[in-house]
Amino acid sequence: MTTLEMIDSKIHPALGEWELPEFVAEADLPSREGDRVIQFREALREAMSHEMRHDERIFLIGEEVAQYNGAYKVSQGMLDEFGEKRIIDSPISENGFAGMCIGAAMYGLRPIVEFMSWSFSFVAADAILNNAPKMLYMSGGQWGCPIVFRGNDGAGGQLASTHSWCVEGLYANVPGLKMAIPSNPYDAKGLLATAIRDPDPVFFLESERMLGDKAHVPEEQYYIPFGRARLAREGDACTLVSFGRPVNFCLEAAEKLAGEGIECDVLDMRTIRPLDIDAIIESVKKTNRVVVVDQSWPFGGVSSEVITQICERCFDWLDHQPVRVNTEDVPTPYAKGLEAAYLPNPDKIAAAVKRVIAATA
Amino acid sequence: MTQAPTSNTPMTKAHSKANLAAELPKATQLKWLRDMQLIREFENRTMQAYQQAKIGGFCHIYSGQEACAVGTIASVNHDDPIVTAYRDHGHALARGMSARACMAEMFGKITGCAKGKGGSMHMFDRPNWLYGGHGIVGAQTPLGAGLAFAAKYEFEVMKKGVHPHHEPKKKVALCYLGDGAIDQGAFHEALNLASILDIPVIYIIENNGYSMGTAIHRHTANHENLISRGESYGIDSIQIDGLDIRNVYNQFKPFVDRCRENSRPGFVDLKTYRYQGHSMSDPQKYRTKEEVEEYKNKDSIARLLGNLMDEGAITEDGWKQMQNEIRDEVLDAVEFAENSPAPDPAGELFTDVYALPQKNLSPTAEYHHGAKNPLL
Structure with missing residues (x-):
């Protein structure tokens, strides 16, 4: 069966019947403008609650998601609505409950697994990397693993090195998984809704630092397709490519640069796998310069992959070698000043853009 | 889920000693004999094919442990999900996978149970509710809890x-x-979850006395009292002699029925022995030939055959005929595997990923x- 036939029939031999959202163009999504302002965490909750009302196969499990109402209050009130059989407090036992949910997904349920932090997912590495993304392949197409792993990714506030992981650099390496990373409340809702409907394992990366961010989020459920970047700002001097929280730093940098007469394209990639390289190429063909901003480490990371693909696909369109801005290549420090120096920020990004432009002006 | 404070206490330890196997039709026990002999014969041909380099990778032989898979699977329903480790050919065959699909998988052919993408350690069979063969030691233990969790969720x-x-x-x-x-952490996490969430998963330790080449007294603490592992999590636990299939059925059947009825996990220390090395590349320096011989004298197939002959359920000729049928079935599987096409990389390498x-x-x-x- 081809992909298109499969989507039409909504039947996969390994997954039975399933209901995919209709994939719409950016212009057909509900308006981003409006005065219904909610927090990022509420947007996540709305996406989950809507899907759970719609599909009884979905349940939420994680540390403190039920009686405590969520360590970060993402699942606040969900226990009251859905009850203890669908909103489940787990022991602090990531390998156990992540693995258990993979078994449940193989059987046919649709688990949402909350990691309080993706930094805690390493003790579940065998389950989430060796089982979930490989089950369909290893079984020769007999069992898939429709599951969402979600939680906080990246530096919180002075949490030091073991609690500040950006797992995308490591995990995006593995075929069989999809990875989404919203930068704002509107996308958080639309991407999580799509993640829950997706029949493959989705790694959904949130950020503790953004959970309180507020924006207009439509009340209705909508589904942002994976693999479609959003052009968050337009310009012709340089392309800024980023993922998750640093998209906001790019927008700040672009605003600042605009004051100096430098207009940038800012691409919010939304998903890392699939990666909308087509949108990047289209922009690079216009600007001929690119800076990739990625909150994971530089060595063998997401920015390395993006830049490799740019070089493979549109090398001749570049007037300057691609430049990356990452977290600095050290374990995350605790001290406030050190942590700030370690993270990508608008100043570092603006400086990188200026460097690229100055060299080719 | 909120638990009543009493739900974690172990269930009664008074396990049934009733001779349930004696009440079964002889045809059922002849089927056990056939299934066990099929596994034995299948593994003999597997070793042969491995030595001829027709099978690659790691390959773990089940010979000696047949009464474990056949006896426990006979005690549950066909649609009860099962999951196992990498010594999985026996479970696949006992669950009803055809010898052809199992052998073709090891030959790396498109006709194999995983289209040649899994190999010896990854036997999956959806129609027979077999959720794999898993290659990482202990990785299947949380999956097992998840399968039972899902079945319970679906029901309740x-x-x-x-x-x-x-x-x-x-x-x-x-x-x-x-x-x-x-000895793996995943196992202990799974037991804890199964107990606190009242998940009806039965952990069956096929205790053959060796963790690869490390004898049990050298690899795990308190090895003479393995069921304490289950009991410490408030899980009903039982030790069973796994060399005698009637005994396996007599003890396991009521145990598993109780777990099903009470929606509680179980832990079984199923004592057995493997005749071959850990894998095909094991020179077995860690045990004596005399030890292996001692266990072969207690062979589970010979024991059931002897019982059934004594009871007049099968004759010498009948046994010969059964052996011949099985030999033909396995030879056919080898021939089928040999003649099946390999997966075409152009068509199959990038399939079944998403x-x-x-x-x-x-x-x-x-x-x-x-x-x-x-x-x-």
Whole structure:
């Protein structure tokens, strides 16, 4: 069966019947403008609650998601609505409950697994990397693993090195998984809704630092397709490519640069796998310069992959070698000043853009 | 889920000693004999094919442990999910996978149970509710809890089947592991979850006394009292002699029935022995030939055969005929595997990676859907 036939029939031999959202163009999504302002965490909750009302196969499990109402209050009130059989407090036992949910997904349920932090997912590495993304392949197409792993990714506030992981650099390496990373409340809702409907394992990366961010989020459920970047700002001097929280730093940098007469394209990639390289190429063909901003480490990371693909696909369109801005290549420090120096920020990004432009002006 | 404070206490330890096997029709026990002999013969041909380099990778032989898979699987329903480790040929055959699909998988052929993508350690059989063969020691133990969790969720929360045309019911999941896997953290996490969430999963330790080449007294603490592992999590636990299939059935059947009825996990220390090395590349320096011989004198197939002959259920000629049929079946499987086409990389390498392939998931190729699995 081809992909298109499969989507039409909504039947996969390994997954039975399933209901995919209709994939719409950016212009057909509900308006981003409006005065219904909610927090990022509420947007996540709305996406989950809507899907759970719609599909009884979905349940939420994680540390403190039920009686405590969520360590970060993402699942606040969900226990009251859905009850203890669908909103489940787990022991602090990531390998156990992540693995258990993979078994449940193989059987046919649709688990949402909350990691309080993706930094805690390493003790579940065998389950989430060796089982979930490989089950369909290893079984020769007999069992898939429709599951969402979600939680906080990246530096919180002075949490030091073991609690500040950006797992995308490591995990995006593995075929069989999809990875989404919203930068704002509107996308958080639309991407999580799509993640829950997706029949493959989705790694959904949130950020503790953004959970309180507020924006207009439509009340209705909508589904942002994976693999479609959003052009968050337009310009012709340089392309800024980023993922998750640093998209906001790019927008700040672009605003600042605009004051100096430098207009940038800012691409919010939304998903890392699939990666909308087509949108990047289209922009690079216009600007001929690119800076990739990625909150994971530089060595063998997401920015390395993006830049490799740019070089493979549109090398001749570049007037300057691609430049990356990452977290600095050290374990995350605790001290406030050190942590700030370690993270990508608008100043570092603006400086990188200026460097690229100055060299080719 | 909120638990009543008493729900974690172990159930009664007074395990049934009733001779349930004696009440079974002789045809059922002849089927056990046949299934065990099929596994034995299949493994003999597997070793031969491995030595001829027709089978690659790691290959773990089940010979000696046949009464474990056949006896426990005979005690549950066909639609009770099961999951096991990498010594999995026996479970696949006992669950009803054809010798052809099992052998072809090891030969790396498109006709294999995983289209040649899994190999010896990854036997999956959806129609027979076998959720794999898993290669990492202990990795299947949380999966087993998840299978039972899902079956219970389907029955209690959804009250309708997640699979079309399948009514939910009270199920148990069987999760097999070797004695080596009890040293893994995943196993302990799974036991804890199964107990606090009242998940009806039965952990069956196929205790052959060795964790690869490390004898049990050298690899695990308190090895003479393995059931304390289960009991410490408030899980009903039992030790069973796994060399005598009638004994396996007599003790395991009421045990598993109780777990199903009470929706509670179980832990079984199923004592057995493997005749071959850990894998095909094991020179077995860690044990004596005399020890292996001692266990071969207590062989489970010979024991059941002797009992059935004494009871007049099978004659010498009948046994010969059964052996011949099995030999033919396995030879046919080898021939089938040999003559089956290998998966074509152009068609199959990039299939079964995603259920929903999308553009730009990989920088080097597009994923797509390939041939339908032969078992589906």
